[in-house]
Amino acid sequence: MKDKLTTSKAQLAREDSVVSKSPSKIPFILVGIFAAVTIALMITTIVFAVQKNDIAAKLDELKANKPPVPVDRETCTTKQCYDSAYAYLSNMNQSVNPCDNFFEYACGGWNQRHTVPEDQIKVSVFSSLRDDLKDKLKVLFERSPIAGEPSSYHIIRNDYQSCEDLDTINELGAKPLTDVLTSLGGWPVLGSTPAGGNWNATTFDFEKLWAALRGTHGVQIIVYIDTVTDPNNKTKHKLTASTPFFVVPKVGIEKTQLRGVKTLIDERDYSEELGIKILLDESYSKERKAYLQYMIDIAVALGADETVAKEDMKNLIEFESNMANITVLHPYSGTTENTLKEIGMDVIDWTRFFQLMLPASVDPGVTDDEPIFNYSPNYIGNVTMWIKDQDNRVKANYMIWCLVSEMVPFLNETFLAIQHEYQLEVNKTMSPTARWKTCVNNANDQYMFISGRMYVDEHFTEDTIQKTLEIVHNVRTAFKSMLKTNDWLQEEDKGVVAEKADAMDIAIGYPEWIKNNTKLDAKYADLTATDDEYFQNNLRYREWLSQGALARLREEVKDDYSLWSFGGPAVVNAMYGAAINGILIPAALLQPPFYHKDLPWYSNYGGIGVIIGHEITHGFDNSGRRFDKDGNYTVWWRQESIDNFLERAQCIIDQYSEFIMPETNRSLNGGQTQGENIADNGGLRESYKANMGNIPKQPRLPGIDFTEEQMFFLSYSQLWCSVFTPEGADDVIDNDVHSPGPYRVIGALQNNEAFSAAFNCPAGSYMNPDLKCKVWY
Numbered sequence: 001m002k003d004k005l006t007t008s009k010a011q012l013a014r015e016d017s018v019v020s021k022s023p024s025k026i027p028f029i030l031v032g033i034f035a036a037v038t039i040a041l042m043i044t045t046i047v048f049a050v051q052k053n054d055i056a057a058k059l060d061e062l063k064a065n066k067p068p069v070p071v072d073r074e075t076c077t078t079k080q081c082y083d084s085a086y087a088y089l090s091n092m093n094q095s096v097n098p099c100d101n102f103f104e105y106a107c108g109g110w111n112q113r114h115t116v117p118e119d120q121i122k123v124s125v126f127s128s129l130r131d132d133l134k135d136k137l138k139v140l141f142e143r144s145p146i147a148g149e150p151s152s153y154h155i156i157r158n159d160y161q162s163c164e165d166l167d168t169i170n171e172l173g174a175k176p177l178t179d180v181l182t183s184l185g186g187w188p189v190l191g192s193t194p195a196g197g198n199w200n201a202t203t204f205d206f207e208k209l210w211a212a213l214r215g216t217h218g219v220q221i222i223v224y225i226d227t228v229t230d231p232n233n234k235t236k237h238k239l240t241a242s243t244p245f246f247v248v249p250k251v252g253i254e255k256t257q258l259r260g261v262k263t264l265i266d267e268r269d270y271s272e273e274l275g276i277k278i279l280l281d282e283s284y285s286k287e288r289k290a291y292l293q294y295m296i297d298i299a300v301a302l303g304a305d306e307t308v309a310k311e312d313m314k315n316l317i318e319f320e321s322n323m324a325n326i327t328v329l330h331p332y333s334g335t336t337e338n339t340l341k342e343i344g345m346d347v348i349d350w351t352r353f354f355q356l357m358l359p360a361s362v363d364p365g366v367t368d369d370e371p372i373f374n375y376s377p378n379y380i381g382n383v384t385m386w387i388k389d390q391d392n393r394v395k396a397n398y399m400i401w402c403l404v405s406e407m408v409p410f411l412n413e414t415f416l417a418i419q420h421e422y423q424l425e426v427n428k429t430m431s432p433t434a435r436w437k438t439c440v441n442n443a444n445d446q447y448m449f450i451s452g453r454m455y456v457d458e459h460f461t462e463d464t465i466q467k468t469l470e471i472v473h474n475v476r477t478a479f480k481s482m483l484k485t486n487d488w489l490q491e492e493d494k495g496v497v498a499e500k501a502d503a504m505d506i507a508i509g510y511p512e513w514i515k516n517n518t519k520l521d522a523k524y525a526d527l528t529a530t531d532d533e534y535f536q537n538n539l540r541y542r543e544w545l546s547q548g549a550l551a552r553l554r555e556e557v558k559d560d561y562s563l564w565s566f567g568g569p570a571v572v573n574a575m576y577g578a579a580i581n582g583i584l585i586p587a588a589l590l591q592p593p594f595y596h597k598d599l600p601w602y603s604n605y606g607g608i609g610v611i612i613g614h615e616i617t618h619g620f621d622n623s624g625r626r627f628d629k630d631g632n633y634t635v636w637w638r639q640e641s642i643d644n645f646l647e648r649a650q651c652i653i654d655q656y657s658e659f660i661m662p663e664t665n666r667s668l669n670g671g672q673t674q675g676e677n678i679a680d681n682g683g684l685r686e687s688y689k690a691n692m693g694n695i696p697k698q699p700r701l702p703g704i705d706f707t708e709e710q711m712f713f714l715s716y717s718q719l720w721c722s723v724f725t726p727e728g729a730d731d732v733i734d735n736d737v738h739s740p741g742p743y744r745v746i747g748a749l750q751n752n753e754a755f756s757a758a759f760n761c762p763a764g765s766y767m768n769p770d771l772k773c774k775v776w777y
């Protein structure tokens, strides 16, 4: 079957159906075998899949595999069941043979109805949910204050309004930014203008500038600095250092950067991988040129002399590329524990840097002997030796550029136009995103617990958390019970794998404390926002966030803190973090088509159940398997288990590498997407087992005669309905660690026998290949 996959290039099998589609006599034979109620279903879903010359064998197979369709199932008549029934049916294209291409079968109708908007490169069920979320948040942010509401609500209202007020933003011009540059001692490229400060290399103070940028403005440069929960004592915090991000095309507003956290779908409108490619990859020279021009244009708009800007920015991009190269040459290879003295290697005075940066409340302050987790010893060692010999003017230009680049989206329309020009050049978008959407996203990102509170009060029902926890419990149990029959993991390793599954922290919906006005307001007590200072609001927010995180160094870890650092409640996504071995399922994901309390369980297990399984499986994918239950990066399996894992992962890599996106005629990168694919495959199996093993018979939906098994797989598949432009297809292939929607469906279902049985897909059909890749099953 490997051959078949290869020869057909496993392309979306739109034309080349495996079997004849012409109606045959089979239906009449089947009538005698199954109850009349099944006929309609058979005609649309099974019959076309069966070859004439194979009737006897197929009938046996049907009898063996086909679960009897219960004639006495009740029909769910709640409003949600009607709404969902309509959605299921209208999303499908029942003219497609489900065994030829289940994605087209499940999503043909949805895809027909949706076109990619001008400012996007793809559209999906997720992007629709996100658009809908933006609409909801807009209403909430524009609402008038009411008595008794948390007083912190004014922060989000003011910030949203200040963002919408482009007249005031235009009037202020570049001044809010140039004031900051002046206060930092000037940006060298700006020369003798006030914001250039007549910069003088002999008085350059690296540690002082670094401390101001990182501590006050929250900009990560050269080395990424943070505080985390100390894995050796989970009640304490510890300093950490790691590689920086190279998100060169900062095409949108800076989003919270989370290292080592996997998201269900790609959250970002740029990616670290793309940034590194633009800096290093020969085939990205057009984008690199655009990036250079962008820097020059911004500098000139801020008052730089064009000739100086060209020279300085050319040096800057070379500096940044060298640094990106050092990250690539020295990838992650384990964590060491250093002191500040050791990590600075007598080149950089880290102790002084932290002393300048940490808030006074950190008591006692740090000394040379302060411990720091060094996540990237080889990178940091090599970049330190390299930076010693770099020119101060280039260093200063680069460091301040990192701030400028993050602040551009908060400037006036002249700067936004330069940014848009750059976006066009790197083919990110075609038309600018509506201003209000930018404003909603920014406010929701920055003040996520305020927006989260507004959201859950209005759109979230309490018992959802309890019911989701029940699903988590059942899916986790299913994962563990599969270990018993797993034939490749060594018996000795099964215990630790089960322990890791049990040790996973799960946060669902929202953190409890946001419902308490006193606590919510206390969280934001030190933060203000006015309705006419968009730039300043962001500046204040950055300082508050950065100083707040650093101030925790000597404080005890608060419950519920770690997981909610992944994102807020009003986020349509789900996350797994290996370092804390935890899963976050935000409130905004807990809505149809993922979950609804009135829907039959097969819908919820095909939806949120698979997502939960997906996140659990991340703990055991190609990267998750390297972290033990405490989040320690270590080898904790027998070598035989690791070898067997790698062999099974390779099967997945090869399978997905054969898939081709018709929009661009290019195949997926199976290596880049393996972790997500392993998670999709495992999640689907775990949730299926949890559902079929635990849930008593569920009602049908009005007008849909499918079996529960069929509904489960249909529910999963319809999460991934999506349409791509050619640019969107290129972007997902090049930069996303997730497979594109069509293959999240096709890949996982091809490997799943329960799917083939539910839809009676003949062995050897596109959706039921002989070769099945399985890692966790």
Ligand SMILES: *[C@@H]1O[C@H](CO)[C@@H](O)[C@H](O)[C@H]1NC(C)=O
Residues within 6 Å of the ligand: 014, 093, 094, 095, 096, 108, 109, 112
């Ligand atoms: C449904 O699929 C059939 C067969 O591939 C195709 O001809 C038709 O255009 C599709 N209809 C829709 C609405 O996509």
Ligand SMILES: *[C@@H]1O[C@H](CO)[C@@H](O)[C@H](O)[C@H]1NC(C)=O
Residues within 6 Å of the ligand: 170, 171, 172, 173, 174, 175, 301, 412, 413, 414, 415
């Ligand atoms: C934006 O600010 C710059 C610099 O202050 C100014 O020259 C420009 O006219 C402003 N643009 C608009 C649209 O007001």
Ligand SMILES: *[C@@H]1O[C@H](CO)[C@@H](O)[C@H](O)[C@H]1NC(C)=O
Residues within 6 Å of the ligand: 200, 201, 202, 203
């Ligand atoms: C830079 O500062 C040093 C020391 O203050 C001074 O001697 C030198 O003249 C300055 N250079 C320029 C170009 O201003």
Ligand SMILES: *[C@@H]1O[C@H](CO)[C@@H](O)[C@H](O)[C@H]1NC(C)=O
Residues within 6 Å of the ligand: 231, 232, 630, 632
């Ligand atoms: C994590 O690993 C470190 C170093 O290998 C070790 O000192 C520490 O005890 C481990 N922590 C836990 C919680 O196992």
Ligand SMILES: *[C@@H]1O[C@H](CO)[C@@H](O)[C@H](O)[C@H]1NC(C)=O
Residues within 6 Å of the ligand: 233, 234, 235, 236
């Ligand atoms: C963890 O740190 C706390 C606070 O410093 C201390 O009381 C506790 O004993 C430590 N626990 C361990 C296991 O070291």
Ligand SMILES: *[C@@H]1O[C@H](CO)[C@@H](O)[C@H](O)[C@H]1NC(C)=O
Residues within 6 Å of the ligand: 279, 280, 321, 322, 325, 329
């Ligand atoms: C990266 O570093 C290697 C080794 O020093 C060097 O050969 C290569 O040219 C560098 N690449 C870039 C793009 O700087």
Ligand SMILES: *[C@@H]1O[C@H](CO)[C@@H](O)[C@H](O)[C@H]1NC(C)=O
Residues within 6 Å of the ligand: 329, 330, 377, 378, 379, 380, 381, 382, 385
């Ligand atoms: C540079 O990285 C290499 C491995 O990639 C490592 O062996 C070496 O010690 C590093 N250099 C420094 C100064 O840390």
Ligand SMILES: *[C@@H]1O[C@H](CO)[C@@H](O)[C@H](O)[C@H]1NC(C)=O
Residues within 6 Å of the ligand: 424, 425, 426, 427, 727
């Ligand atoms: C980007 O867009 C330009 C037109 O603006 C087009 O010529 C080019 O082929 C596109 N590049 C990529 C990589 O899609």
Ligand SMILES: *[C@@H]1O[C@H](CO)[C@@H](O)[C@H](O)[C@H]1NC(C)=O
Residues within 6 Å of the ligand: 516, 517, 518, 519
């Ligand atoms: C809200 O939090 C405050 C401060 O922690 C506490 O005193 C109060 O009892 C809480 N209110 C409720 C309703 O839980």
Ligand SMILES: *[C@@H]1O[C@H](CO)[C@@H](O)[C@H](O)[C@H]1NC(C)=O
Residues within 6 Å of the ligand: 665
């Ligand atoms: C897609 O690429 C393959 C080989 O890479 C080529 O044979 C085929 O003609 C291409 N198809 C289209 C539609 O461009």
Ligand SMILES: [Zn+2]
Residues within 6 Å of the ligand: 262, 263, 264, 265, 614, 618, 676, 679
């Ligand atoms: Zn994932």
